Amino acid sequence: MSILARSVGNAFRNKVRSGAVVIILAVAIGLALSMLVANQAVADKITSLKASVGNNLTVNPAGSRGGQGGGEPLTTADLSTASSVAHVSSVNGTLSLRLSNASTTAPAPAAPEGQGGSRTGRALSGTTSLVSAVDPGTLGNRENGRTSTSAATASSGATASSGATASSGAAVAGSTAVRPAFSIPIEATGVSGSVNAAAEPINITNGTALNDFAATSAQALVGSTLAAKNSLTVGSAFTINDRTMTVSGIFDAGTAFDNNAIYLPLTAAQTLANQPSEISTMTVLVDSIDNVNATKSALASALGSTRVDVTAGPGRVESTIGSLGSVQSISLIGFIAAVGTAGLIVLLIMIMVVRERRREIGVLKAIGASNRSIGVQFVFEALVLVVMGSVVGAVLASVSSNSIVGALVSTNMGTTAAVAGSGRQGLLAARQAAGGFGGSAAPGGGRGAFAGASQLIGTISTSLGWQTLVLGVLGILLIAALGALIPALLTAKVRPIEVLRGE
Amino acid sequence: MLEVKDVVKSFKTDDHTIKPVNGVSFSLEQGTFAAILGKSGSGKSTLLSLLGALDKATSGDVLVDGVNISALPDSKLTAYRRDDIGFVFQQYNLIPNLSAKENVMLPMEFAGLPRAKRSVRAAQLLNQVELTEDMHNRKANKLSGGQQQRVSIARALANNPKLILADEPTGNLDDETGELIIELLRSLCHEKNTTILVVTHDQALARKTDRRFRLARGKISEITHH
Numbered sequence: 001m002s003i004l005a006r007s008v009g010n011a012f013r014n015k016v017r018s019g020a021v022v023i024i025l026a027v028a029i030g031l032a033l034s035m036l037v038a039n040q041a042v043a044d045k046i047t048s049l050k051a052s053v054g055n056n057l058t059v060n061p062a063g064s065r066g067g068q069g070g071g072e073p074l075t076t077a078d079l080s081t082a083s084s085v086a087h088v089s090s091v092n093g094t095l096s097l098r099l100s101n102a103s104t105t106a107p108a109p110a111a112p113e114g115q116g117g118s119r120t121g122r123a124l125s126g127t128t129s130l131v132s133a134v135d136p137g138t139l140g141n142r143e144n145g146r147t148s149t150s151a152a153t154a155s156s157g158a159t160a161s162s163g164a165t166a167s168s169g170a171a172v173a174g175s176t177a178v179r180p181a182f183s184i185p186i187e188a189t190g191v192s193g194s195v196n197a198a199a200e201p202i203n204i205t206n207g208t209a210l211n212d213f214a215a216t217s218a219q220a221l222v223g224s225t226l227a228a229k230n231s232l233t234v235g236s237a238f239t240i241n242d243r244t245m246t247v248s249g250i251f252d253a254g255t256a257f258d259n260n261a262i263y264l265p266l267t268a269a270q271t272l273a274n275q276p277s278e279i280s281t282m283t284v285l286v287d288s289i290d291n292v293n294a295t296k297s298a299l300a301s302a303l304g305s306t307r308v309d310v311t312a313g314p315g316r317v318e319s320t321i322g323s324l325g326s327v328q329s330i331s332l333i334g335f336i337a338a339v340g341t342a343g344l345i346v347l348l349i350m351i352m353v354v355r356e357r358r359r360e361i362g363v364l365k366a367i368g369a370s371n372r373s374i375g376v377q378f379v380f381e382a383l384v385l386v387v388m389g390s391v392v393g394a395v396l397a398s399v400s401s402n403s404i405v406g407a408l409v410s411t412n413m414g415t416t417a418a419v420a421g422s423g424r425q426g427l428l429a430a431r432q433a434a435g436g437f438g439g440s441a442a443p444g445g446g447r448g449a450f451a452g453a454s455q456l457i458g459t460i461s462t463s464l465g466w467q468t469l470v471l472g473v474l475g476i477l478l479i480a481a482l483g484a485l486i487p488a489l490l491t492a493k494v495r496p497i498e499v500l501r502g503e
Numbered sequence: 504m505l506e507v508k509d510v511v512k513s514f515k516t517d518d519h520t521i522k523p524v525n526g527v528s529f530s531l532e533q534g535t536f537a538a539i540l541g542k543s544g545s546g547k548s549t550l551l552s553l554l555g556a557l558d559k560a561t562s563g564d565v566l567v568d569g570v571n572i573s574a575l576p577d578s579k580l581t582a583y584r585r586d587d588i589g590f591v592f593q594q595y596n597l598i599p600n601l602s603a604k605e606n607v608m609l610p611m612e613f614a615g616l617p618r619a620k621r622s623v624r625a626a627q628l629l630n631q632v633e634l635t636e637d638m639h640n641r642k643a644n645k646l647s648g649g650q651q652q653r654v655s656i657a658r659a660l661a662n663n664p665k666l667i668l669a670d671e672p673t674g675n676l677d678d679e680t681g682e683l684i685i686e687l688l689r690s691l692c693h694e695k696n697t698t699i700l701v702v703t704h705d706q707a708l709a710r711k712t713d714r715r716f717r718l719a720r721g722k723i724s725e726i727t728h729h
């Protein structure tokens with residue numbers, strides 16, 4: 001009979017009490033493990049957020065923002081300069097072109113002033129056989145009327161035929177029938193991979209991604225609304241300047257505006273626009289959000305701060321991370337509290353057991369047991385309870401941790417949602433303003449942000465990782481050992497004479 | 504050889520000090536079967552606890568084979584209790600959830616004897632105290648009083664002690680069983696040359712011992728007449 005076997009036996013001397021203790025311990029330990037899982041899940045999420053969201057910088061030629069239209073264009077040589085800057089994980093250069101419909105023979109307007117200011121030189125860079133799927137609407141026509149120098153051909157007013165904005169467009173256009181024909185130019189972006197200018201993947205719904213990036217490539221991706229408007233399917237042909245392009249895929253960028261666009265291989269776009277090795281925007285991905293500011297200034301000095309403007313994305317992610325950080329600390333406190341509770345339960349029950357067995361401890365000492373072997377026996381006995389509580393607790397945790405994480409994150413995302421929402425809404429507004437199409441952001445931003453927040457929760461994986469489990473059990477065993485050590489030390493204080501008490 | 508020299512034990516209670524053992528001296532040759540008689544509360548258990556190093560004397564010396572245990576540090580006292588002393592209690596004091604054999608194996612475990620040897624020796628000892636084989640693996644709390652006392656004597660013998668201290672070993676047993684237990688102790692004493700000191704207030708049982716002492720008012724005196 002070894003000390004361990006004796007301890008296991010002693011742990012079950014009072015089966016009802018031991019069972020109750022194991023259940024209480026299991027609840028405390030299960031809670032502790034859930035908190036640990038939540039803590040790690042949130043920590044992982046923060047790390048991945050820092051490395052995936054809000055960590056991109058946009059590089060534009062100096063002066064191009066705000067509609068000044070000045071500066072020297074960026075070149076492909078700048079791409080390699082940027083990619084050698086520290087903390088830069090990838091660089092993506094794109095070239096934006098505006099293509100007008102060849103048949104409307106719209107004049108090339110000067111870059112619009114004021115709030116319609118565009119990011120790059122917005123002069124039309126060519127013509128296409130495609131017809132824009134977006135109706136100019138009131139604002140588009142007004143902008144065009146203000147800035148256009150020519151006022152020749154009569155507008156067919158409600159050209160806009162169909163479309164959601166037709167009513168207002170038709171009404172206003174009708175009253176300004178003398179306005180010149182204006183069709184919204186089609187945005188063409190030269191890309192060198194499968195991501196767009198904002199370094200987000202292009203969502204192809206039909207066909208295949210671009211794979212021929214040669215200057216002579218005839219491949220193009222067409223936005224879904226533009227494709228519908230022009231009855232294009234995968235394999236259809238259209239022209240840009242004099243080159244016949246083939247639709248290799250249809251993409252969906254989410255909004256009607258963004259789907260009124262095409263993507264071309266970068267070098268083909270440069271050739272078509274006669275702007276060799278020129279790029280209009282460079283998106284730089286930084287390895288972590290923590291390094292964004294340092295990299296921003298490093299990039300500016302590497303590329304020449306008078307030549308380029310380096311801008312960071314909106315700071316909405318920081319607030320999300322901040323609130324996730326509070327979830328992380330809450331769950332850490334919860335873990336510590338639950339582990340402390342488990343330790344306290346072990347401590348109290350073992351103190352009770354020691355008091356109950358004073359006389360037996362006296363017997364053991366009277367027949368020659370050392371303080372150490374008695375102490376070890378009681379530590380083992382406590383560990384038996386803790387191990388059983390941990391096993392049951394781990395099962396409880398694996399069942400409950402998903403909902404605990406969900407509850408923790410969703411209650412805490414309430415405030416975040418609003419912040420993230422305003423950020424998102426701002427971004428949307430900024431993009432629309434930059435496009436020169438005017439129009440205020442829809443007041444549906446709150447709902448969109450809520451969807452974003454719940455998506456965030458969805459991506460927090462809460463399966464019990466073995467590392468988490470081992471870490472949790474080790475932490476609890478440590479506390480249990482401490483909780484058992486104090487009673488074990490109490491056994492050392494029991495004098496052998498106790499054996500004669502009550503005789 | 505057990506020598507007790509002017510041993511005093513005093514307890515401080517709320518307002519006064521009592522001395523149940525107040526200047527006790529005697530000595531016993533190795534292999535003596537001796538009895539201490541005395542009224543309840545006369546200090547018999549207290550004296551036994553001092554001899555067995557369960558408690559420390561206020562003053563005086565206890566020498567076992569010339570070694571003064573009153574001067575030993577705690578760690579040596581543990582070894583003394585384990586190797587040199589065997590205790591037999593009125594309440595048997597077995598570990599209730601262990602079997603008879605496991606109880607006998609315990610002191611050998613503390614002495615570091617390998618498990619296989621412990622098992623063999625425990626079985627031998629249980630046979631020696633005449634506990635039948637079918638009882639060896641029975642839980643201690645499922646044995647009768649007499650059987651438990653036999654197990655407790657086997658446990659006391661486990662590490663071949665020089666001295667066995669028995670505090671009213673027959674106190675909870677009927678006369679017949681008590682007589683058997685005393686017989687057993689007596690035969691062990693002579694077979695193994697172990698010194699056995701039995702505390703009892705049963706005159707009839709005390710008559711079977713080699714020497715008898717009376718403890719009264721803190722002093723000990725040998726009973727010479729029969």
Ligand SMILES: Nc1ncnc2c1ncn2[C@@H]1O[C@H](COP(=O)(O)OP(=O)(O)O)[C@@H](O)[C@H]1O
Nearest residue numbers: 514515523541542543544545546547548549550
């Ligand atoms: N720890 C103690 N504290 C105070 N008084 C004690 C203590 N142990 C024993 N006594 C007292 O010492 C006296 C002798 O007790 P004990 O040795 O148990 O007597 P016996 O075994 O002869 O019946 C009793 O009066 C008892 O109350």
Ligand SMILES: [Mg+2]
Nearest residue numbers: 503547548670
């Ligand atoms: Mg007594």
